[in-house]
Amino acid sequence: MTTQELVAQIKKKKSFLCIGLDVDLNKIPPHLLKEEDPIFAFNKAIIDATHHLCVAYKPNTAFYEAYGLKGWKALEKTIQYLNTNYPEIFTISDAKRGDIGNTSTMYAKAFFEDLAFDSVTVAPYMGKDSIEPFLAFENKHTIMLALTSNEGAFDFQTKKVEEKELYKAVLETSKNWKNSENLMYVVGATKAEYFAEIRKIVPDSFLLVPGVGAQGGNLQDVCKYGLSANIGLLINSSRGIIYASKDEDFTEKSKLKAKELQKEMSKILSSRI
């Protein structure tokens, strides 16, 4: 998917919501555990109930790997289901990968070719040659960790590196890498005050924003400082939407939670488009 297609979807759906598919078998409605593949059954139900309210889905690979082969198979079925039934959806494999050159190419193949995701999240620590193999794939997007939403973000990311904070060095360095038009960044919603700083460095890049809801981030604040001319935001909510209920009505409750966020986004967008 091209960035233009993503922006068109956002404008059409009046939503820049991304729903995190972080499936934990202890948290899904118990009646689904009787299904042959409970993880996929849960994802399918959530997707069918919410696809018109969001523009992206983001399975975090940790939750699938934790179930071994069974989990990996559920991940495959989920992405195939999305690509077949809702090809207009932007898909994000939240994998936070990164390795030396030829190894990063293997990861890129796994997520872009074998699984056919539109994008993958990556960690910047190993630098340019660990990320460029991902950027080399046409119409695929690489989403690099910049300023994450957890407490540990302050261990290194906000430390000054040669006069500027590490996350700013990550942004400034990487925006000049080859194919950087395919580069997006993860920026946690819990640090809304940083968005103005970030937009000075990358005014147009898409930012994937976790941390709205369960982690305490505020949508209005993020939008105030984070929206770009081209919207440039994907706001992720996982637990707040997908675990809205453990009962038979879970799809209805998830839809309501997604609808709340979409309505707020629609209001914000209508004052800008």
Next chain:
Amino acid sequence: MTTQELVAQIKKKKSFLCIGLDVDLNKIPPHLLKEEDPIFAFNKAIIDATHHLCVAYKPNTAFYEAYGLKGWKALEKTIQYLNTNYPEIFTISDAKRGDIGNTSTMYAKAFFEDLAFDSVTVAPYMGKDSIEPFLAFENKHTIMLALTSNEGAFDFQTKKVEEKELYKAVLETSKNWKNSENLMYVVGATKAEYFAEIRKIVPDSFLLVPGVGAQGGNLQDVCKYGLSANIGLLINSSRGIIYASKDEDFTEKSKLKAKELQKEMSKILSSRI
């Protein structure tokens, strides 16, 4: 496996060699492609031929994920084969994972419980709460990227963070984390001159050292500055050993390559033990 058991194995085998199982179907002997599971068949043959010369094996997960379900299954079979037949071997899942707290716990379960590896490599960018969930597992080891062997290491890792290089900040900060006795570090062999600096900060920690051989690192230099009182080194070689030949004799050739490194290590150790 405890660190003491690992050290005992090193002394017994006179080797601190780790063999990287980075299986690329384009590089293995073509006659293996007829096997039902060529990836596992290759690993099994290499392991049977070299297990007495090394103390650790390190599959890089990228190479398995690139083959989807089939790859994940081969990874499962490989670790099961190692744990069943060679339980004295230290196993490393080179996965370079890292995520927020509850998600890191899922990764830790995937690699420590489901797959039953002794250790996993992790990326430090997200800080303390992204790593501690791994450290919480008893007799399991977490190997954090510190100074990697690729060119991109100079993009961020060697940049000064509040007066010191980022990789030193990573070492100094993390050595005080909870359960840090289970923490090891990745330090590339291509930067032998840094080992003296690193040993000033973490005199005893085990260092997993890629980059000897194909990437140009020198074993003697690494040992000169990197050996600790407890040896404290695992030297990894992947391509140099496992792709020593594409013919029917590939196990013999791999064994010879492993033997060369083991002999050099034995010489170094005998002058110290």
